[in-house]
Amino acid sequence: MILDHLVTLRDYVRYATSRFTEVGLFFGHGTAGALDEAAALVLHALHLPYDLPGGYFEANLIPEERARVLNLIERRITERKPLAYLTNESPFAGLSFYIDERVLVPRSPIAELIESQFAPWLEAEEVTDILDLCTGSACIAIACAVAFPDAQVDAVDISADALDVARINIDRHEVGNRVHAIQSDVYSALADKQYDLIVSNPPYVNFCEWRDLPPEYHAEPRLGLESGDDGLDCVRRILKDAGRHLKPNGILVVEVGSAAEPLEDNFPDVPFFWLDFERGGDGVFLLTADQVNQFFPKG
Numbered sequence: 001m002i003l004d005h006l007v008t009l010r011d012y013v014r015y016a017t018s019r020f021t022e023v024g025l026f027f028g029h030g031t032a033g034a035l036d037e038a039a040a041l042v043l044h045a046l047h048l049p050y051d052l053p054g055g056y057f058e059a060n061l062i063p064e065e066r067a068r069v070l071n072l073i074e075r076r077i078t079e080r081k082p083l084a085y086l087t088n089e090s091p092f093a094g095l096s097f098y099i100d101e102r103v104l105v106p107r108s109p110i111a112e113l114i115e116s117q118f119a120p121w122l123e124a125e126e127v128t129d130i131l132d133l134c135t136g137s138a139c140i141a142i143a144c145a146v147a148f149p150d151a152q153v154d155a156v157d158i159s160a161d162a163l164d165v166a167r168i169n170i171d172r173h174e175v176g177n178r179v180h181a182i183q184s185d186v187y188s189a190l191a192d193k194q195y196d197l198i199v200s201n202p203p204y205v206n207f208c209e210w211r212d213l214p215p216e217y218h219a220e221p222r223l224g225l226e227s228g229d230d231g232l233d234c235v236r237r238i239l240k241d242a243g244r245h246l247k248p249n250g251i252l253v254v255e256v257g258s259a260a261e262p263l264e265d266n267f268p269d270v271p272f273f274w275l276d277f278e279r280g281g282d283g284v285f286l287l288t289a290d291q292v293n294q295f296f297p298k299g
Helices: 009-023 034-045 054-058 063-079 083-087 110-115 139-147 160-172 207-211 233-245 257-266 289-295
Strands: 090-092 095-097 129-133 152-157 179-183 195-200 246-255 284-288
Touching: 009 034, 009 054, 009 063, 034 063, 034 083, 063 083, 090 139, 095 139, 110 139, 110 246, 129 139, 139 152, 139 160, 139 179, 139 195, 152 160, 160 179, 195 233, 233 246, 233 257, 233 289, 246 289, 284 289
Parallel strands: 129 152, 129 195, 152 179, 195 246
Antiparallel strands: 090 095, 246 284
16 A cells, blocks of 8 residues: 555655656646645645745655645645645745635746836835735735735726635734625726726736636636736726726736736837746836826726
């Protein structure tokens, strides 16, 4: 039996890494590969922190722990769901969030911008109103609330299911007095409210790309990923009315990922500023309120 040969925490990380590689799992939801995912899975199953000192990897697992780890390893292989859906937990911007199949797994490089308070484009002490469009789990909204402790944050999504998850995380992080979950089709429920920062990780995958994604992505809600023939259906709407909702010195930050090239093809005159990330990631643009109003004038 497997349990007779796997004894230490290190044994189970090694075993999971081998199994994940053998069956060809896909890793694109917060871990870099089979080893990282195996370590995250084993540590979660044992209720251990991700920064566990190395010496603990030689610790022996008791039978109940071994069975729990093996069950989670086999579920990851057979169900082909992202690990966060099996653990109901995902880190983002140094915080931990509850995650299930009603929302995407947090993985946006926007976390890096939040941690730096969007410097140098914003003066942190002057930010009082933030809008997170397509909020999903509210990870971006809540991380913004932590980074800007004097700001009110509207966490907007069209999906009632996603907003139920968002409220779980709002309660978990005790920010209900500053983060407000709002059901809205982009800006439709916001009247003429204006913000210092509009930030969004909207759906931006085109239909053909979505259709060909690995099973792990098809476990996520299609509403949060697929956005028309060129992936820009939602992004166009964000751009069209952003000017009505940005304060004069505000900025718009949107992740468009693989849709960056078609976006520039569709709007060749718009000076999208493409942001760089030390920890990897691309396809995130920034526009100032002046630029938005110049190229997408208020209707």
